[in-house]
Amino acid sequence: MSATQVPGPGANVAAHRKEHGLSQVALARRAGVSVSLLSKIEVGDRALTQGVGAALARAMNLTLDELLGSAPEVNLNELNWAIRRFDIPGEPPQNPETLQGEVDELNQLRWDTELSKVLQRLPGVLTRVTSHAHLTGQSKAWGLVADVYGVIYWLAARHRWMHLAELATLKQRMAAERADPISAIVAARDDAGTFLNSGDFSGGLAIIDHAIVQAESTLSGRERAFGLGVLHLRGLTLAG
The missing domain is CATH 1.25.40 (Serine Threonine Protein Phosphatase 5, Tetratricopeptide repeat)
Structure with a gap:
């Protein structure tokens, strides 16, 4: 996945989750967050905070920068x-x-x-x-x-x-x-x-x-x- 074409942190979370073969339920459990919150982050209904981002990154063995991606x-x-x-x-x-x-x-x-x-x-x-x-x-x-x-x-x-x-x-x-x-x-x-x-x-x-x-x-x-x-x-x- 090209890090320069990520439309936003939420979409990047979803892309990495799918690359790791994880369901929303599985990733939420690993990261210690609710499935509802993860779902809202992925579709852009909730902003990805630093704390939640760090937890999701650790759950997928990524750095926070890798998880967030960058813009065009x-x-x-x-x-x-x-x-x-x-x-x-x-x-x-x-x-x-x-x-x-x-x-x-x-x-x-x-x-x-x-x-x-x-x-x-x-x-x-x-x-x-x-x-x-x-x-x-x-x-x-x-x-x-x-x-x-x-x-x-x-x-x-x-x-x-x-x-x-x-x-x-x-x-x-x-x-x-x-x-x-x-x-x-x-x-x-x-x-x-x-x-x-x-x-x-x-x-x-x-x-x-x-x-x-x-x-x-x-x-x-x-x-x-x-x-x-x-x-x-x-x-x-x-x-x-």
Whole structure:
């Protein structure tokens, strides 16, 4: 099986399971997970977490990287090209009024764990929202850029592409600085997530502590409650 053509971690789990001649019941028992959870992971109804992924990999004598696979190279090349042009204004998007809808659709695919569709759409959406943000200089436009980089971080973390995840959170925070306080809070949460994924829990907690201080001093009302809630949830995960 070619690791460069895997449509997503769930589909890769199913492919490896079948190569090993295992039923879902047999693999679930070996890995110590429920058959229902394994079934949902394979069809993309549930995201494959690091812990479950590690258990499934051990059950089939694979590394976690082998289990997760990688994405089509052409999509990653296009995405890397768009990321490199963070500070280079491109052509103005033809229909800027549709950008919010494009980002909303991207986030819906994220919630539906449609990893291959997310990767296919990311380069184009990122290019358009970045060009629009440079053109207008509006905080709302930069908020869309930060939001898209949040999706890139999510995708990279699911695939364990840790260098891409760290690069995405760096760009996310740069965009958030030009956007609004909530974008900065979400960027800090995702930045701490890269520390979580690499096992540097104390480093992640330091990021969260700093962001909490900023949120307490700059936010108020519902935004303050939302921002602190997001940060404390990440902090609990790191502490746990």
